[in-house]
Amino acid sequence: MATIAEALSHAAGLHQSGQLDEAEIIYRRILDVDGGVAAAWHLLGVVHAQTGRFGDAADLIGRAVALDGAVPDYHLHRAMALESVGRLAEAVDGYRTAHALAPALADAAFNAGVLLDRLGRADEADAAYAAALESNPGHARAANNRALNRRxxxxxAHALALLAQATAAAPDFNEAWLNRGMMLAAQGNAPAAAAAYARAVALDPANAAALEGVGRTLRAAAPLRRAVRLASRETDGLEELAAAFAAADPAGVMPAAFRAFPFLFRDGEAAGLAAAAGHNAAIGPLPVAAGAGLDTILTFWGGQPPRPAVRLALRSMVAQGHPVRLYSYDPVDGLPAGVAWADARTVVDEEVYRRCVRGADIRFFSDLFRYRALHRLGGWWLDTDMVLLRPLRFATPHVFCTQWGGAAQGHMVVNDAIRAPQGSPFLEHLFTESMRALDRGGPVPFGAAGPLLLTRELLAGAGRDLLAGVMPPMVFNPVDWTRHAGLDTPGAEHRDRIAHPRVAGVHLWHGMWGPEGPPVDAARPGGILHALVQRFSGSDPVSAVDPSNSR
Incomplete structure (x- = not known):
């Protein structure tokens, strides 16, 4: 009869060879015999993570941590699972503990920094990147990200030194060369900036489109930097912002996108709701001819029963009269009536999904899936935490949304709501670029297939002719992710915000609340969330799977 150690070694061999089902069976048998084997809990959790069951993975590896908290990998792998289910603050603690136990794990400190940036804790993120660089001075991504924070x-000066460190450590890291070029340009060092940009284009010719007009804009670099700095904080003076951009481009030669775009993403929040009108004639929602049909709404869910906030959002979409089609790789239980399930394999091969899951980045997959779905089918994409307040009738065939903050990180256009016609060349381009980033391998920057890609391509890339369809944050993101708690805060100012005629939907920022999402079932009276629950309350009879929608 095999000992527990022998059984564990055999299971680990099966695991390493990719026989995950067989390994899981043996891990469970070991734990049936002795529930105190921390390594078995850990490896069982890793199997769950590799097969997309991240919530269970976090719990299982948590058992290993409870039994033996001195093993760095336990904390590291649990943090990865926690991150994948949106429990970001807990994931940060896990990454930090892993790094404290094993300072050589520079990636653990780096991952903590990335999440701290997402949580808006910039000073802590900066310290985490510094810790990663202390462990590994050649960690190019840590140097690049810390450079953005220092800027x-x-x-x-420190930011440029960090970018020099990043490009020295990874000469093929084109993102660092782009950032280095931008910072050199902002200091007025045109020759060095041009050389950095040239290096970025040599590494990836797709960068050339994003750099059109750089030579013209270098002359205005210093005032432009001031204008961007103003745009990236919540200034109360649109007049001050306008003056800054006018100073940056006195001859009017700067690409129109750079002059107009700040008004799109600052509009409303900066100067109050009354200022939302007047800056962009295409701002919607705009009416269409009477009797026109409503576009189908496409969305995706990862397979487990949808959380209360997701069911609320789906009910709201159905309530506005839109056909709603939810894609997944397995049938989803508990969908509200009116929501048709569709097989995601008809849009993107399941192996692409598995590749993204193995890399613990389901967000990246969601980005590329929406581009392919919209290109092939047309209509609307809405995230499953977007509560829809009115039917979507827009005059422009392409519609994109923005958020209040994120200018300093390049996250201005976000993709929680997109409209596109079937066969859109731009959506095909976005899918191609996303797959290219996936196929390059290695770590993928946060937003590389989402906000970063969209912002770049709409400002100065393949989508620069579609700027008329870029909506200000009021339309779909009236409450910023950094203020998500305001959704459950009583007060007239919050209710008034979603009553504004420009608001078509309210993004609930599901992942910011933890694995269960916002407290839909315990929303506080007088807040936005409570008002939304009351408006779209109702039971959730399961909608039948409709094979006709599985094309």
């Missing part, structure tokens, strides 16, 4: 903190 935002008003320390450009």
């Amino acid at each position: 935002a903190a008003g320390d450009p």
Whole structure:
């Protein structure tokens, strides 16, 4: 009879060879015999993570941590699972613990920094990147990300030194060369900036489109930097912002996108709701001819029963009269009536999904899936935490949405709501670029297939002719992710915000609340969330799977 150690070794061999089902059976048998084997809990959790069951993975590896908290990998792998289910603050703690136990794990400190940036804790993120670089001075991504933080903190000299460190450590890291070019340009060092940009284009010719007009804009670099700095914070003066951009481009030669775009993403929040009108004639929702049909709404869910906030959002979409089609790789239980399930394999091969899951980045998959779905089918894409307040009738065939903050990180256009016609060349381009980033391998920057890609391509890339369809944040993101708690805060100012005629939907920022999402079932009276629950309350009879929608 095999000992537990022998059984564990055999199971680990099966695991390493990719026989995950067989390994899982043996891990469970070991734990049936002795529930105190921390390594078995850990490896069982890793199997769950590799097969997309991240919530269970976090719980299982948590058992290993409870039994033996001195093993760095336990904390590291649990943090990865926690991150995948949106429990970001807990994931940060896990990454930090892993790095403290094993300072050589520079990636653990780097991952903590990435999540701290997402949580808006910039100073802590900066310290985490510094810790990663102390462990590994050649960690190019840590140097690049810390450079962005130092630039935002008003320390450009240190930022440039960090980017030099990043490009020295990874000469093929084109993102660092792009950032280095931008910072050199902002200091007025045109020759060095041009050389950095040239290096970025040589590494990836797709960068050439994003750099059109750089030579013209270098002359205005210093005032442009001031204008962007103003745009990236919540200034109360649109007049000040307008003056800054006018100073940046006195001859009017700067690409129109750079002059107009800040008004799109600052509009409303900066100067109050009354200022939302007047800056962009295409701002919607705009009416269409009477009797026109409503576009189908496409969305995706990862397979487990949808959370209360997701059911609320889906009910709201159905309530506005739109056909709603939810894609997944397995049938989803508990869908509200009116929501048709469709097989995601008809849009993107399941192996692409598995590749993204193995890399613990389901967000990246969601980005590329929406581009392919919209290109092939047309209509609307809405995230499953977007509560829809009115039917979507827009005059422009392409519609994109923005958020209040994120300018300093390049996250201005977000993709929680997109409209596109069937066969859109731009959506095909976005899918191609996303797959290219996936196929390059290695770590993928946050937003590389989402906000970063969309912002770049709409400002100065393949989508620069579609700027008329870029909506201000009021339309779909009236409450920023950094203020998501305001959704459950009583007060007239919050209710008034979603009553504004420009608001078509309310993004609930599901992942910011933890694995269960916002407290839909315990929303506080007088807040936005409570008002939405009351408006779209109702039971959730399961909608039948409709094979005709599985094309």
